Amino acid sequence: MVSTLDDTKRNAIASKLASIKLVQQLLIENEELFLRESTDSEISDRIRNFLEDDRKNLGIIETVIVQYGIQQEPKQTVQQMVEQVRKLMQGSELSFYEKVSQHELLKHQQVMSGLLVHKAAQKVGADVMAAIGPINPVNFENRAHQEQLKGILEILGVRELTGQNADQGIWARVQDAIAAFSGAVGSAVTQSSDKQDMNIQDVIRLDHNKVNILFTELLQSNDPQKIQEYFGQIYKDLTAHAEAEEEVVYPRVRSFYGEGDTQELYDEQAEMKRLLNQIKGISPSTSEFKDRIRNLMDIVGDHVRQEESTMFAAIRNNLNTQQSEQLATEFKAAKAKIQQRLGGTATGANI
Template identity: 70%
Template sequence: MVATLDDTKRFAIGMKLADMKALQELLIQNEQQFLRESNDSEISERFQKMLEDDQKNLGVLDTVIVQYGVQAQPEQTITKMIDTLKQLMQGSELSFYEKVFQHELLKHQQVMSGLTIHKAAQKVGADVMMAIGPLNTINFENRAHQEQLKGVLEVLGVRELTGQDADQGIWGRVQDAMAALSGVFGSAVTQTSDKTDMNIQDIIRLDHNKVNTLFTQLFASNDPQKIQEYFGQIYKDLLVHSIAEEKVVYPAVRPFYGEDDTKELYDEQAQLKVELDQAKAMDPASPQFKDKIKQIMDAVGDHIRQEESTMFAAIRNNFSTEQSEQLATQFKSVKSEEQQKMAKEAGMMK
């Protein structure tokens, strides 16, 4: 039987993701400051590339958090630590070398947080693994950044101590270390991209895959408590997904997808909400509960097939890549807002 998490533990992982997002924003601020302070063109070039990676990965983190489905605030200890580091970074108390040293420690913290979340997801279940999958990209790039920062620190440290330049051969050693990382992290390398965001088809497909996985897990369980936990996640995910589609996607595709086909999508989701509320009122231990979920799963399957065939084709044929990515960003934003509303109603957020 696949392990599941109760809401408290699920929220704890959500908080760890919120910690990572807060630290990611600090990393970006640091790198922007380093670019202003650095007078070495090669070091500046490396910080510029890190900055671009980290700005992109902030978007990846947003995707992971939205897909995971739990909106949380960073831990107070993390918030206090960030405030302290901001003051140190912006002040004159630390040398440039010492600031970069602190930055490397933050990168290490991000690496360990990302890997810990990934390992925890392996113990939880396939739906959580699917939701946090894009985190692999961030884990790999942060590890690669660590190796580059070691080279930067060696250059800056030697200059600070001797006033002379270090052996520039260190950059070669850094590249060798980064190449070795590619073998360790494998396919994570291929997930990197210059795109500012995933396109709307990618984001919707992630939702579809996750809910299908949850249905599979629910039907594989005979434990009423676990069944209730799986249904609770299905209920929240489908509700938030439908609201985001109705606010963002369907109005955007209506002009070229057609009034009748778009209305059909709206009507299907309206009926789905009725079915979900009916299931919510049922006893998960009753024999009729899984029959009801089977009806919902079949309806969702038909809806998914329509969206991923004709609607996706209409989007590909009528939207530019940039427009599709912008739609994905708006879709994630609405999902995030709805998830925060749910969390507040459940008393999980202040």
């Protein structure tokens, strides 16, 4: 019986990711509310931009959680905090300035949570770093939003206290914040996404990178328990990935990728699953175990090369951006359901 990676550090990161997702959903709710309450066209335009970014970033966070492969609930304290803030935002006790001020604090919390997950991943494992990597642009974008919100708060605060518009110099600070973060930092991070969601090629490539790292970590380890745990994660990741592709991706691409090439992908994954189940019955302390793992790596490597070359090219040539992003959404949803069926939480889950 091979167990999945089950140390408490990985579960703690999973819970933090769930909390980040919950707060992100609250940020979106707040911004939708602000658009209804705002009477300033420039501030409304800025909030509209925040909302567009945050909706995209929610999709990235959901991708990271599925890629990570461990499902946890948000911390109870975070759930309680979100409910309290939601009630305040929907009520009439706070002024518009005070609501935006609370929102800026949430942005700060989101930045810190994202950075902590990144730093923790560096200590836990390279496969975790690969899984949570896409959250880094979200961290930078939230930081940029936070700077812009400070300028907006000055504008709203002056109006609340004096009933007059703030000096244009204050609004210029908002523009400076935008320029700073869309320049040195934004050019490498926020603009690289071009306001688009991940397409199916991006999501599949993330899976490929993570499992390659897991293979490397397994082969470098001499601890039978760690080897067993790494294989448990490989088993779950490859199984969920393969079944989601067979359910969502391959039927979609068959018409333009070709019957023969698509069937080859099905056949390769059938062989991969057969090997996974064979390896499951072998003791990780034997040399045979790693020999079979290397055999599995070769099969997976050939499969990956075919997908990332010819299948990806066929997708680019036959699906538009919206179709490719929609396929990614369907793939992630299917994979999340499969992970739950396989035992997506790390606590005491066995294969």
